[in-house]
Amino acid sequence: MVKIIEKPLSVNPLKKGSIMGAITAFLGMHRVMPLVHGAQGCMAFTKNFLTQHYREVTPMQSTAVFDIATIIGDDSNLHEGIANVIDKQKPDFIGLVTTGMTEVRGDDIKGSLIRFREKYPQYDSTPVVPVACPDFKGDAETGYGAACAATLSLLIEPAVRTDYRTRRMVNILAGMHLTAGDIDWMKRVFEGFGLDVIVYPDLSASMGGQVNHFYGLPEEGTSIDTIKKMGHADFSIVVGGCMEASADILLERCTVPYKKFDSLTGIEASDELVSWLMDYTGKQAPGWLRIQRQRAVDALLDAHFSFSGKSFSIAGEPDLLYGLGNYLTKEMGIRLETAVTTARHGMFENLPADNIIMGDLEDLEDYSKVSDFIIASSNAIPMCHRAHKPLYRVGYPVKDYLGHFHRTFIGYYGAMMLAFDIGNICMTLDIERSGH
Amino acid sequence: MRLAIQQLTEEPGCDHNQKKTAEQKKEACKKPTPGATAGGCAFDGAQIVLLPVADAAHIIHGPITCCGQSYNNRGTRTHVGNLHQYGMTTDMNELDIVFGGEKKLKESVRYVAGKFKPKAIFIYSTCVTAMTGEDIHTVAKEMTEELGMQIIPVDSPGFSGSKNLGNKFAGHALFNHVIGTREPENVPMFPINLIGEYNIAGELFQVEPLFEELGITLFSKMTGNATYEELCYAHRSKLSVVICSRALISLARQLDEKYGIPYFEGSFYGMGETKKTLMKIAEMMGSDLLKKKVEELTARKEKETFEKLAPYLPIMKGKKVLVYTGGVKSWSILKQLEEMGMEVIKSSTRKSTEEDIARILEYFEGNEDGLMPKGDGKTLLKYMKEYDADLFLAGGRNMYNAMKGQVPFVDVNQERHFAFAGYEGSLVLAQKICGTLTSPVFSIVKKPAPWEVSFG
Numbered sequence: 057m058v059k060i061i062e063k064p065l066s067v068n069p070l071k072k073g074s075i076m077g078a079i080t081a082f083l084g085m086h087r088v089m090p091l092v093h094g095a096q097g098c099m100a101f102t103k104n105f106l107t108q109h110y111r112e113v114t115p116m117q118s119t120a121v122f123d124i125a126t127i128i129g130d131d132s133n134l135h136e137g138i139a140n141v142i143d144k145q146k147p148d149f150i151g152l153v154t155t156g157m158t159e160v161r162g163d164d165i166k167g168s169l170i171r172f173r174e175k176y177p178q179y180d181s182t183p184v185v186p187v188a189c190p191d192f193k194g195d196a197e198t199g200y201g202a203a204c205a206a207t208l209s210l211l212i213e214p215a216v217r218t219d220y221r222t223r224r225m226v227n228i229l230a231g232m233h234l235t236a237g238d239i240d241w242m243k244r245v246f247e248g249f250g251l252d253v254i255v256y257p258d259l260s261a262s263m264g265g266q267v268n269h270f271y272g273l274p275e276e277g278t279s280i281d282t283i284k285k286m287g288h289a290d291f292s293i294v295v296g297g298c299m300e301a302s303a304d305i306l307l308e309r310c311t312v313p314y315k316k317f318d319s320l321t322g323i324e325a326s327d328e329l330v331s332w333l334m335d336y337t338g339k340q341a342p343g344w345l346r347i348q349r350q351r352a353v354d355a356l357l358d359a360h361f362s363f364s365g366k367s368f369s370i371a372g373e374p375d376l377l378y379g380l381g382n383y384l385t386k387e388m389g390i391r392l393e394t395a396v397t398t399a400r401h402g403m404f405e406n407l408p409a410d411n412i413i414m415g416d417l418e419d420l421e422d423y424s425k426v427s428d429f430i431i432a433s434s435n436a437i438p439m440c441h442r443a444h445k446p447l448y449r450v451g452y453p454v455k456d457y458l459g460h461f462h463r464t465f466i467g468y469y470g471a472m473m474l475a476f477d478i479g480n481i482c483m484t485l486d487i488e489r490s491g492h
Numbered sequence: 493m494r495l496a497i498q499q500l501t502e503e504p505g506c507d508h509n510q511k512k513t514a515e516q517k518k519e520a521c522k523k524p525t526p527g528a529t530a531g532g533c534a535f536d537g538a539q540i541v542l543l544p545v546a547d548a549a550h551i552i553h554g555p556i557t558c559c560g561q562s563y564n565n566r567g568t569r570t571h572v573g574n575l576h577q578y579g580m581t582t583d584m585n586e587l588d589i590v591f592g593g594e595k596k597l598k599e600s601v602r603y604v605a606g607k608f609k610p611k612a613i614f615i616y617s618t619c620v621t622a623m624t625g626e627d628i629h630t631v632a633k634e635m636t637e638e639l640g641m642q643i644i645p646v647d648s649p650g651f652s653g654s655k656n657l658g659n660k661f662a663g664h665a666l667f668n669h670v671i672g673t674r675e676p677e678n679v680p681m682f683p684i685n686l687i688g689e690y691n692i693a694g695e696l697f698q699v700e701p702l703f704e705e706l707g708i709t710l711f712s713k714m715t716g717n718a719t720y721e722e723l724c725y726a727h728r729s730k731l732s733v734v735i736c737s738r739a740l741i742s743l744a745r746q747l748d749e750k751y752g753i754p755y756f757e758g759s760f761y762g763m764g765e766t767k768k769t770l771m772k773i774a775e776m777m778g779s780d781l782l783k784k785k786v787e788e789l790t791a792r793k794e795k796e797t798f799e800k801l802a803p804y805l806p807i808m809k810g811k812k813v814l815v816y817t818g819g820v821k822s823w824s825i826l827k828q829l830e831e832m833g834m835e836v837i838k839s840s841t842r843k844s845t846e847e848d849i850a851r852i853l854e855y856f857e858g859n860e861d862g863l864m865p866k867g868d869g870k871t872l873l874k875y876m877k878e879y880d881a882d883l884f885l886a887g888g889r890n891m892y893n894a895m896k897g898q899v900p901f902v903d904v905n906q907e908r909h910f911a912f913a914g915y916e917g918s919l920v921l922a923q924k925i926c927g928t929l930t931s932p933v934f935s936i937v938k939k940p941a942p943w944e945v946s947f948g
Contacts, residue, residue: 434564
């Protein structure tokens with residue numbers, strides 16, 4: 057049962073506006089400019105937020121809707137903004153993200169874009185992908201999923217398949233909760249089974265630190281040419297509920313079938329993926345992957361002594377929450393006191409928690425009294441400080457730890473590392489409590 | 493609302509406005525260019541000014557982005573309370589927008605008043621609630637009566653302008669709803685208002701001991717480490733010192749007009765400016781004793797600081813710096829760097845007023861090449877190369893631009909964890925500068941990879 061705490065406001069918000077998710081998705085694409093249609097604060101806050109999280113240059117722009125005349129609504133800011141971005145940055149395409157303000161104003165974005173094309177034919181070669189992101193609806197994962205679906209639906213080519221039976225090319229539709237470490241692990245596993253993969257969007261490449269020069273547009277993520285070809289793939293793998301809409305588009309428009317994994321965190325979820333890969337390719341798992349599983353099993357055994365009798369609480373977007381919650385409760389045997397989340401999609405309602413709450417970090421603070429530790433973003437630091445509880449950092453933002461984006465939380469390797477990390481937290485508590 | 497914005501953008505005390513024609517004056521300060529903007533909105537600016545008041549609660553009336561993306565992101569420090577660590581928002585959903593959110597806002601105020609027992613509550617309007625016509629003023633009035641607690645409306649829709657204008661909105665709210673609402677029991681000998689110092693990374697803590705030693709009371713601090721109560725007393729100060737914020741000069745002027753409190757603009761960046769500011773306070777207080785004390789204190793502190801700086805000065809000597817920051821810092825930091833023997837090659841004027849620019853020009857001896865009106869990451873890195881600069885000094889937003897360019901960098905803005913004010917601050921700044929200048933990291937990252945080296 058999902059609890060909704062009766063209160064009129066959100067205190068210490070867990071939720072981030074959907075524009076933050078949409079911009080994140082665009083950052084995982086090659087030479088796109090995310091352009092936020094609204095007052096400049098929406099973009100500025102989000103830029104600050106994501107820059108601190110990734111510790112990378114995060115290109116994005118704003119139409120800077122300003123002053124009363126534009127509040128009444130006309131095309132000028134939007135058109136000028138698009139034209140300036142194309143002139144200055146020459147992106148491969150623009151991700152146009154609306155905001156609560158332009159949504160309330162009832163801007164007709166599609167109509168405005170048609171008028172833009174009529175007025176400025178010289179910019180015809182730069183596609184503009186509009187994404188509706190009213191921040192009074194949905195959360196960051198919603199915006200992320202919406203941006204990915206909107207981009208696909210505008211850019212994919214209807215597939216004419218010539219190599220139908222090769223079963224070689226697979227789209228990995230990567231949810232917002234995945235880190236560069238997670239994406240790297242998936243690429244290696246799929247390659248290990250002899251498959252070619254398109255990761256969409258690919259934040260590991262653009263925000264993972266491999267671009268060593270200055271850039272005005274995100275580089276190395278999924279390119280527009282690659283996105284166009286996704287309809288030619290033989291199969292799609294969905295990781296996280298927020299990417300299902302993208303998979304549906306590929307299925308309906310290009311008949312690419314898909315398989316959805318709600319989580320890849322933990323031994324069981326990893327087994328499910330590997331079994332599927334064995335079935336799909338008819339190949340055996342590579343040796344290194346078998347070794348990773350053996351090590352994960354060993355790690356769980358070593359760590360389990362300190363797990364028993366512990367409890368924790370967790371807060372995060374639904375996809376993030378489900379995978380971690382599931383692994384810690386069902387495979388580690390740690391009691392989940394409270395799970396707080398931001399939107400009603402995905403599988404989190406199935407978690408064996410004492411409380412499942414749609415809420416904020418105040419709810420997490422109030423309903424985690426018996427928890428031994430907390431799993432949440434850096435925004436839970438003040439509350440953990442007040443409650444004297446250790447915080448294991450996940451999600452957005454993690455701004456006070458280096459290297460979070462390169463940690464792996466999925467697959468056998470992620471299962472092993474999580475067993476160690478959580479085991480260390482529990483063991484430290486045991487040692488402290490025994491008075492040493 | 494329209495009227496208020498006009499009033500605030502036509503600031504007579506703001507000297508760049510005095511030079512404008514009547515026509516120019518009607519235009520709001522500096523319009524951003526769509527598709528080529530940087531910097532926050534008016535709401536951001538209002539929150540920067542008021543959030544440091546940590547025994548008051550701050551409720552943001554709007555949908556989630558305004559609070560959700562900005563929560564837990566301020567470097568302000570305080571000993572007064574912990575409400576600056578709380579983000580509160582009515583988190584408007586679709587239904588609230590259709591049916592109106594004033595009831596929700598009232599219930600939020602009741603909830604916060606009951607649970608957190610703040611000294612006062614600031615309620616902020618945002619783009620969406622301003623557009624749908626939510627009347628935060630009436631809500632504030634009614635709730636003030638109901639709860640017997642001061643509820644202060646802050647008009648701060650992001651679309652109304654830049655961060656600077658938002659600073660003014662906050663000043664406006666303080667002047668109209670807070671200052672002069674209570675009387676202090678005692679007024680000390682030398683009470684002053686410190687306006688525009690937000691105690692980022694504890695900068696106020698670096699200068700507070702100086703005032704203590706001089707016997708000057710920071711009677712009303714706006715707003716770093718301030719109690720709500722002291723803000724109410726600001727009208728009883730004898731002098732306002734505006735730090736680092738031309739935006740709040742309007743507040744100082746209003747205090748002057750209504751209560752006859754004179755004001756001037758000072759800075760605590762660098763030993764020279766610190767001394768100048770303290771001396772000016774002593775002069776304006778008309779106390780020779782105070783002047784003498786300032787003279788003694790600053791001479792002693794300068795001597796001590798130069799002794800402590802000794803190991804760092806040779807490293808910094810003659811090194812070339814590119815400075816990209818806003819407002820007062822754009823000239824006062826130049827002087828601070830100069831004191832330590834560094835040479836600034838260019839400084840930004842993006843957020844500077846005419847007077848700021850005049851002072852920057854003074855530093856460059858009239859050479860306009862030193863001015864940098866605009867600069868994106870690419871341009872800044874180009875300058876670094878062109879002028880063979882050794883160090884890049886800018887805000888956190890530019891930190892990763894600098895890292896992509898693999899150049900030494902020091903963060904001088906909002907989110908940093910180090911304080912650079914007063915004497916102590918100069919030492920910290922020197923340590924940070926030398927830390928990055930002498931780091932072995934820069935030579936190792938420039939080493940070509942084995943596969944980039946050609947043999948033969």
